[in-house]
Amino acid sequence: MQTSLKIAVVGSGLVGSLLAIYLKRAGHTVHVYDRSPDIRKIQFSGRSINLAMSDRGWRALDEVGLGDAIRPLAIPMDKRAIHVGQALNYQYYGKEGESIYSISRGLLNRKMVDLAEEEGVEFFFETRVWDVDMPNATLQTGETEKGAWSDLKYDKVFGADGAFSRVRHRMQRQSMFNYSQEFLNMGYKELNIPANADGTHKLDKNSFHIWPKQAFMLIAMPNTDGSFTCTLFMPFEGENSFDSLKDKDTLKDFFAEHFPSTLDVIPNLVEDFFKNPTSTLVTMKCYPWTFEDKVALIGDACHAIVPFYGHGMNAGFEDITILNQMIQQYGDDWTTIFKEYEKSRKPNADAIAELSYRNFMEMSSKTADDKFHLQKKIEKHFSEKYPDKWLPLYSRVTFSFRPYSEALALGDRQKAIMDEVMKMEDIEHIWDSEAVNQKILTLLQQ
Amino acid sequence: MQTSLKIAVVGSGLVGSLLAIYLKRAGHTVHVYDRSPDIRKIQFSGRSINLAMSDRGWRALDEVGLGDAIRPLAIPMDKRAIHVGQALNYQYYGKEGESIYSISRGLLNRKMVDLAEEEGVEFFFETRVWDVDMPNATLQTGETEKGAWSDLKYDKVFGADGAFSRVRHRMQRQSMFNYSQEFLNMGYKELNIPANADGTHKLDKNSFHIWPKQAFMLIAMPNTDGSFTCTLFMPFEGENSFDSLKDKDTLKDFFAEHFPSTLDVIPNLVEDFFKNPTSTLVTMKCYPWTFEDKVALIGDACHAIVPFYGHGMNAGFEDITILNQMIQQYGDDWTTIFKEYEKSRKPNADAIAELSYRNFMEMSSKTADDKFHLQKKIEKHFSEKYPDKWLPLYSRVTFSFRPYSEALALGDRQKAIMDEVMKMEDIEHIWDSEAVNQKILTLLQQ
Numbered sequence: 001m002q003t004s005l006k007i008a009v010v011g012s013g014l015v016g017s018l019l020a021i022y023l024k025r026a027g028h029t030v031h032v033y034d035r036s037p038d039i040r041k042i043q044f045s046g047r048s049i050n051l052a053m054s055d056r057g058w059r060a061l062d063e064v065g066l067g068d069a070i071r072p073l074a075i076p077m078d079k080r081a082i083h084v085g086q087a088l089n090y091q092y093y094g095k096e097g098e099s100i101y102s103i104s105r106g107l108l109n110r111k112m113v114d115l116a117e118e119e120g121v122e123f124f125f126e127t128r129v130w131d132v133d134m135p136n137a138t139l140q141t142g143e144t145e146k147g148a149w150s151d152l153k154y155d156k157v158f159g160a161d162g163a164f165s166r167v168r169h170r171m172q173r174q175s176m177f178n179y180s181q182e183f184l185n186m187g188y189k190e191l192n193i194p195a196n197a198d199g200t201h202k203l204d205k206n207s208f209h210i211w212p213k214q215a216f217m218l219i220a221m222p223n224t225d226g227s228f229t230c231t232l233f234m235p236f237e238g239e240n241s242f243d244s245l246k247d248k249d250t251l252k253d254f255f256a257e258h259f260p261s262t263l264d265v266i267p268n269l270v271e272d273f274f275k276n277p278t279s280t281l282v283t284m285k286c287y288p289w290t291f292e293d294k295v296a297l298i299g300d301a302c303h304a305i306v307p308f309y310g311h312g313m314n315a316g317f318e319d320i321t322i323l324n325q326m327i328q329q330y331g332d333d334w335t336t337i338f339k340e341y342e343k344s345r346k347p348n349a350d351a352i353a354e355l356s357y358r359n360f361m362e363m364s365s366k367t368a369d370d371k372f373h374l375q376k377k378i379e380k381h382f383s384e385k386y387p388d389k390w391l392p393l394y395s396r397v398t399f400s401f402r403p404y405s406e407a408l409a410l411g412d413r414q415k416a417i418m419d420e421v422m423k424m425e426d427i428e429h430i431w432d433s434e435a436v437n438q439k440i441l442t443l444l445q446q
Numbered sequence: 447m448q449t450s451l452k453i454a455v456v457g458s459g460l461v462g463s464l465l466a467i468y469l470k471r472a473g474h475t476v477h478v479y480d481r482s483p484d485i486r487k488i489q490f491s492g493r494s495i496n497l498a499m500s501d502r503g504w505r506a507l508d509e510v511g512l513g514d515a516i517r518p519l520a521i522p523m524d525k526r527a528i529h530v531g532q533a534l535n536y537q538y539y540g541k542e543g544e545s546i547y548s549i550s551r552g553l554l555n556r557k558m559v560d561l562a563e564e565e566g567v568e569f570f571f572e573t574r575v576w577d578v579d580m581p582n583a584t585l586q587t588g589e590t591e592k593g594a595w596s597d598l599k600y601d602k603v604f605g606a607d608g609a610f611s612r613v614r615h616r617m618q619r620q621s622m623f624n625y626s627q628e629f630l631n632m633g634y635k636e637l638n639i640p641a642n643a644d645g646t647h648k649l650d651k652n653s654f655h656i657w658p659k660q661a662f663m664l665i666a667m668p669n670t671d672g673s674f675t676c677t678l679f680m681p682f683e684g685e686n687s688f689d690s691l692k693d694k695d696t697l698k699d700f701f702a703e704h705f706p707s708t709l710d711v712i713p714n715l716v717e718d719f720f721k722n723p724t725s726t727l728v729t730m731k732c733y734p735w736t737f738e739d740k741v742a743l744i745g746d747a748c749h750a751i752v753p754f755y756g757h758g759m760n761a762g763f764e765d766i767t768i769l770n771q772m773i774q775q776y777g778d779d780w781t782t783i784f785k786e787y788e789k790s791r792k793p794n795a796d797a798i799a800e801l802s803y804r805n806f807m808e809m810s811s812k813t814a815d816d817k818f819h820l821q822k823k824i825e826k827h828f829s830e831k832y833p834d835k836w837l838p839l840y841s842r843v844t845f846s847f848r849p850y851s852e853a854l855a856l857g858d859r860q861k862a863i864m865d866e867v868m869k870m871e872d873i874e875h876i877w878d879s880e881a882v883n884q885k886i887l888t889l890l891q892q
Contacts, residue, residue, distance in 0.1 A: 177627070178627065178628050178629055181626075183624055
């Protein structure tokens with residue numbers, strides 16, 4: 001049993017709320033601070049991409065018995081639905097029964113705050129943390145940055161305050177702090193496919209829908225109310241960019257040309273497009289993540305990634321799983337807990353950042369490519385016959401608990417092998433032949 | 447002729463002072479702000495590495511007629527002097543007459559401030575710029591960060607305030623600002639080889655001295671007073687680290703074992719080692735470098751690099767050369783001046799960052815390697831015979847005005863060619879043969 005501590009968590013998002021529950025369960029006093037109003041009392045739509053909860057996320061919830069409270073919010077998606085012109089085809093994500101789960105970020109966050117409060121976590125909303133006195137684990141809060149500040153002393157401080165973390169800003173001012181933030185030349189905008197009048201979904205609800213257009217794409221993920229949250233990813237500038245869609249008619253023509261199958265299902269296109277903000281996409285990396293035994297960063301605050309693998313929340317929740325393992329192992333030795341936590345997580349955070357960055361290409365281009373479909377079929381065919389020899393990259397990332405860094409490394413190896421296989425003569429016709437299996441087996445042994 | 451403007455330069459270092467002179471010459475009112483005291487009134491030694499001024503640096507000075515005022519401060523170094531045990535050998539940097547120039551950073555900076563004042567630039571020392579209102583080109587200064595600030599309104603603001611630039615901090619808070627800082631696991635410490643009693647140098651004064659030890663190294667560069675400024679580069683932690691040299695005897699034993707030839711020439715080793723700070727080494731990259739037609743970063747403020755190519759100041763001075771070219775070309779159109787300046791310089795800043803990072807390996811390991819010497823001899827031999835076909839990488843970086851990005855790309859190509867050449871049978875004996883020349887010519891055509 002650990003000594004009971006007074007712990008502050010900065011940030012009441014998904015990771016902050018779940019971390020607070022874990023810490024409360026461990027017997028600590030837990031206060032959560034957020035600069036924003038209570039998410040249960042405000043409208044939250046307009047700039048969010050739906051979440052795709054997968055195995056790592058569910059594990060973190062189930063380990064504190066909360067999975068069943070969340071499952072009613074989630075819709076399983078076992079495949080991609082690829083829209084090309086008016087045509088539609090499906091690509092299954094994994095084996096039978098394997099799905100990722102669409103959840104509205106706002107709904108999930110409200111539920112998480114409810115659950116945390118039920119556990120006895122205290123929330124302080126609309127409270128701005130301007131700075132942290134790290135050696136003393138003390139938050140400095142106040143109305144304005146230049147006004148008077150109050151000191152709030154804790155035993156530990158966790159920064160779960162997202163990609164633009166204030167806690168991390170303090171760490172950044174230390175010497176030897178490595179840091180990078182890199183924005184894509186691409187933004188995103190939320191759109192909406194409403195439910196049918198009878199509350200059913202307008203598109204197959206158990207699919208992750210993609211309209212791949214190479215340099216840009218539209219996606220749609222189902223909600224429990226029958227609607228879909230859509231996200232348009234597109235460059236800010238140039239041909240086919242947010243910049244180029246300045247008026248109603250241009251916008252309508254653009255959708256008619258590039259996404260003809262959406263015309264009937266996105267009735268509020270014009271209104272939503274010009275009302276909703278265009279958001280940026282950033283990859284943020286840093287190190288170290290902790291300060292002595294006093295302060296630790298977690299989730300987006302230490303590893304913000306682009307959304308193309310759907311693993312931002314899953315990676316943040318896995319931080320909690322690993323941190324909890326360290327707490328179990330090292331008891332009151334928080335210096336070691338923090339050191340081992342950051343050492344274990346950093347290479348995996350870097351790996352999922354890289355995988356996420358690369359996955360835009362897969363979603364926006366390769367999903368529309370016949371060769372890519374064939375390659376996926378070959379991988380699946382081989383994997384079913386030799387499950388211990390081949391776990392496809394997507395499955396290793398999404399339907400396993402293997403480290404992201406391992407997935408990245410093995411994924412590169414698999415890619416090199418499949419590049420060879422795809423060069424085999426007449427591969428379109430012999431793809432499920434024994435010759436192909438033997439070729440892969442040989443290449444695996446090299 | 448440009449419209450006369452009121453311009454603020456933040457930072458009175460080498461780049462800030464020289465930029466101020468350029469801007470004053472162009473007819474503007476120029477105010478330079480620095481948080482530090484006037485460098486002419488304080489002691490400045492203890493944490494600096496001597497500068498190695500090369501062609502790019504001299505060009506920026508000569509273009510405003512200041513080269514001759516600086517030359518008396520500089521000592522030419524036409525070669526590396528490599529110390530291995532008690533042995534010593536020389537490697538010439540370029541062709542006959544080509545040298546880099548050792549200058550004390552402090553002496554040069556004092557002189558530059560003097561020269562700028564003579565031109566009519568006004569300096570405001572011990573004045574802290576806390577923030578910049580970028581759309582209004584207004585500096586916000588005050589005694590303390592949380593106290594009252596005064597607004598100082600200008601037409602343009604230049605941030606020449608170094609790797610930890612306050613002006614850049616403001617830019618960093620904008621969306622879409624790419625930024626990275628990465629520290630080496632290695633630090634450095636200044637040491638000193640005093641002059642002989644008669645004022646002469648204890649080692650060859652026209653050499654850049656290196657004691658290469660693979661994971662660490664000592665260097666020494668001459669001063670005009672007969673002394674050498676030495677710099678010890680070494681990991682912070684582990685075997686042979688700053689961390690491992692905690693007491694006098696360990697330090698002395700370490701130098702006796704690894705740098706035996708320095709024993710007689712560094713009399714104040716113990717005192718200096720424990721008195722002088724251990725400094726860090728950071729590579730900082732960012733983009734964009736400018737804000738509208740109002741604010742521009744220059745020098746280390748937008749591209750801090752590690753010192754192993756001796757190009758930090760040279761690259762910063764070249765920023766001024768290029769900025770000045772844009773000013774000549776675009777007159778009063780500062781939006782275009784700033785855009786073209788950052789577009790032209792960014793790839794070159796990235797290239798010299800990469801070259802500098804790689805050059806630690808060359809200095810600390812390869813300079814002690816026979817194969818490397820042989821390779822340099824072959825390159826030189828070929829380059830003398832075919833000067834239009836082969837300019838060695840070091841010469842392209844240091845004795846030419848070709849873009850750094852070109853040097854990096856061609857350097858990689860040359861390396862691939864030399865890797866092939868070094869595999870030739872009996873290369874040690876045939877290195878100056880026609881067969882080797884022909885091999886290089888053939889490889890160059892591929």
